[in-house]
Amino acid sequence: AAPPGAGDTEGQIRIENLRKTFDNGEIIACDDVNIKTEGGEFVVLVGPSGCGKTTTLRCIAGLEEPDEGKILVDGEDVTGKKSKDRDLAFVFQSIALFPHMTVRKNMRFGLDMKTDLPKSEKNQRVEEAAETLGIEETLDRKPSALSGGQQQRVSLGRAMVMEPAAFLLDEPFSALDANLRDHMRVEVKKIQRRLDTAMVFVTHDQEEAMTLGDKIVVMDDGYVQQIGTPYDIYNEPKNRFVADFIGSPSPNLIDCTVEETSEGVAFVSDFCTIPATDEQAEAVRERGDETVVYGVRPEYLNIREEGGHFVAQLDVIEPLGDRDAVHISSGGTPLSAVTPQGEVSKDRETVNVQIRTDESWLFDEEGDRIV
Ligand code: ATP
Numbered sequence: 001a002a003p004p005g006a007g008d009t010e011g012q013i014r015i016e017n018l019r020k021t022f023d024n025g026e027i028i029a030c031d032d033v034n035i036k037t038e039g040g041e042f043v044v045l046v047g048p049s050g051c052g053k054t055t056t057l058r059c060i061a062g063l064e065e066p067d068e069g070k071i072l073v074d075g076e077d078v079t080g081k082k083s084k085d086r087d088l089a090f091v092f093q094s095i096a097l098f099p100h101m102t103v104r105k106n107m108r109f110g111l112d113m114k115t116d117l118p119k120s121e122k123n124q125r126v127e128e129a130a131e132t133l134g135i136e137e138t139l140d141r142k143p144s145a146l147s148g149g150q151q152q153r154v155s156l157g158r159a160m161v162m163e164p165a166a167f168l169l170d171e172p173f174s175a176l177d178a179n180l181r182d183h184m185r186v187e188v189k190k191i192q193r194r195l196d197t198a199m200v201f202v203t204h205d206q207e208e209a210m211t212l213g214d215k216i217v218v219m220d221d222g223y224v225q226q227i228g229t230p231y232d233i234y235n236e237p238k239n240r241f242v243a244d245f246i247g248s249p250s251p252n253l254i255d256c257t258v259e260e261t262s263e264g265v266a267f268v269s270d271f272c273t274i275p276a277t278d279e280q281a282e283a284v285r286e287r288g289d290e291t292v293v294y295g296v297r298p299e300y301l302n303i304r305e306e307g308g309h310f311v312a313q314l315d316v317i318e319p320l321g322d323r324d325a326v327h328i329s330s331g332g333t334p335l336s337a338v339t340p341q342g343e344v345s346k347d348r349e350t351v352n353v354q355i356r357t358d359e360s361w362l363f364d365e366e367g368d369r370i371v
Contacts, residue, residue, distance in 0.1 A: 010039040010074065011166040011198030013060060018069035020055050025067075029055035030222045033069070037166075037215065040196045042189065044213035046203055048245070051219040053202045054170055060200060061168050062086050073165055089159035093171040097143040097154055103130075104139040107157045122161075129157040132191060149180045156188065166198035173208075185211050206246050210234070218242050240367035243295050249318075249325045249336040252301065253363075254294040258284050267294050267362075271331030272310035277357055283371045284362070292370065293363040298325065300356035301337035303344050308354035317346045328353070 018033040030052030037043045045053040058064040060071055062083035070079045078086045089110070097106045104126055111122045130136045133153040135146075143151055152172060159167055172188075173181040189212055192199050203209055209216050210230045218225045218233060218241075226238045237243035243251050256267035256274070265281035267274045274294060276284065284292065302308075303326060312328035312335060319325075319341065326337040326344050328351060337344075337353065344351060362370040 011037075011041075012039045012072075012074055013037045013043075013166055013198060013200065014070075014072040015056070015060065016070040016072070018056065018059055018071070019067045020052075020059055020064055021067050028222045030059075030219070033219075033224055035217055035224070035227065037198055037200065039074075039198055042192050042199050042201065042212055042214045043217065044201045044203060044209040044215070045217045045219060046206055046209035046213075046245075047219035047225075049204055050221075052222040053204075053219050056219070057168055057170055057200060057202050061088060061090055087165040089162045089164035089167050091155050091159050091167065091169045091172045093174050097151060099143055102140050102142060103135065103146070103154050106143065106154055107139075107161055110158055110162050125161040125163070126157070129160040132160070132194065133157050133187075148176050149184060152176060152184060153187075156191070160191075160195070164197070166200060167192075168200050170202045171204070172201075174203075181208075188212070207248065210246070218245060220245070236369075237295075237361065238369050240293060240295070240363045240369075243361060243363070247297060249298050249327075249338070251295050251297045252335045254296075254333065254335075256292050256294045258289050258292055267292060269294070269331075269333070271312075271333060274309055274355055274357060274360075277360075279371050280360075280362055287364075287370065289362075289364060289370065291365060293367070295361040295363060296355055296359060298336045298338040300359040301335065302354040302356065303337055303339055304352045304354050306352055308352035310353055311350050312353050314344070314346075314348050314351050317344060326351070 015033055015035040019031045020029045021027060022029055033056055045056060047053050055064060059066045062081060070077055073086060107126045107129060108122055111117060111125065130139055133156060135150055135153050138146055138150055173184050176184060185208060201212055213230055215227065216230055216233050217227050220241050226233060226242045233242060233246055244253065254269045256269045259266050259268050263275060265276035265284060267276060310330055312330040315327045315329055317324050317326050322341055323338050324341055324344065326339055328335050328337065364370050
């Protein structure tokens with residue numbers, strides 16, 4: 001690895017036209033995957049189970065051989081190289097520490113394979129990593145005497161001492177309980193910032209992806225659906241899948257027909273009529289869409305005393321902390337709104353709902369974003 005501050009190519013990973021199949025091509029694990037990361041970037045691959053994120057990571061790692069495509073690390077084509085020659089370090093879901101070795105020995109294990117490093121350098125790297133991770137006092141203990149979070153830190157430390165060009169992490173916190181997981185997310189992000197080393201992190205948890213990623217790669221069914229910053233992905237989803245997968249509670253997706261009314265284009269569902277914005281009207285007129293899926297996030301359904309676009313039945317209020325998720329339904333369609341804590345009384349039977357139309361999305365029949 002180049003010294004810190006050596007420029008932004010350090011830790012740059014490129015995946016070009018990656019395809020990997022199993023069972024003689026019967027199973028397409030991932031296809032047409034193109035991802036470009038910058039040095040020092042925290043990249044998260046996220047998607048539902050089976051979407052191909054682990055296979056993509058394993059191809060980067062050199063643990064799977066791609067059918068097609070290239071992997072470049074810092075500009076060098078490593079596609080044909082062995083895993084150990086790629087200057088990458090992995091952290092997996094299962095912690096897999098050697099139970100009979102002390103933490104110190106566990107952390108030094110990978111380094112001990114490197115015969116060209118002096119012992120003093122190895123020890124120093126272990127001490128430094130332990131300090132960064134806040135586990136100095138555990139160095140002479142066995143893994144069984146550590147908590148789950150400490151064990152996961154040791155496995156992170158084992159990767160850190162290698163001083164790789166980039167770290168690859170596959171759901172490293174999924175075995176931890178919720179509080180510890182939240183804590184470790186923040187820790188790992190801080191460590192990544194401090195080391196300024198690229199990380200490629202795999203998770204099925206959209207919230208984890210949003211918290212950690214500088215860049216998020218959303219995958220479904222073997223294909224990349226969208227790549228962007230957390231804000232891009234959240235605010236401007238490219239398709240219905242991304243809109244639905246990211247954010248909790250899920251966005252409202254309403255099936256509508258497109259109609260010309262005396263006041264211009266409107267989207268008509270079986271429970272409401274929503275006027276189009278100028279941009280939306282222009283787009284659907286030009287394309288000639290007859291139906292659309294109208295998408296709007298729960299925070300853009302405003303609950304009012306009266307008026308609004310439609311009246312809905314109040315089903316249940318779910319406290320989220322500072323906000324409430326207000327679950328409602330209209331004409332049998334379940335919807336949700338997010339409001340400040342306590343704003344909507346649980347005693348109400350119905351609520352009037354105003355849609356922030358300027359914050360809405362339109363998707364076509366295939367689920368692709370129109371505007
Ligand atoms: P998960 O979160 O469940 O690990 P994932 O998104 O990481 O899922 P992959 O593990 O990459 O998905 O798997 C993608 C597809 O490839 C799945 O259909 C999976 O069953 C298949 N697959 C993965 N590895 C193999 C293998 N060694 N042999 C056969 N099929 C495989």
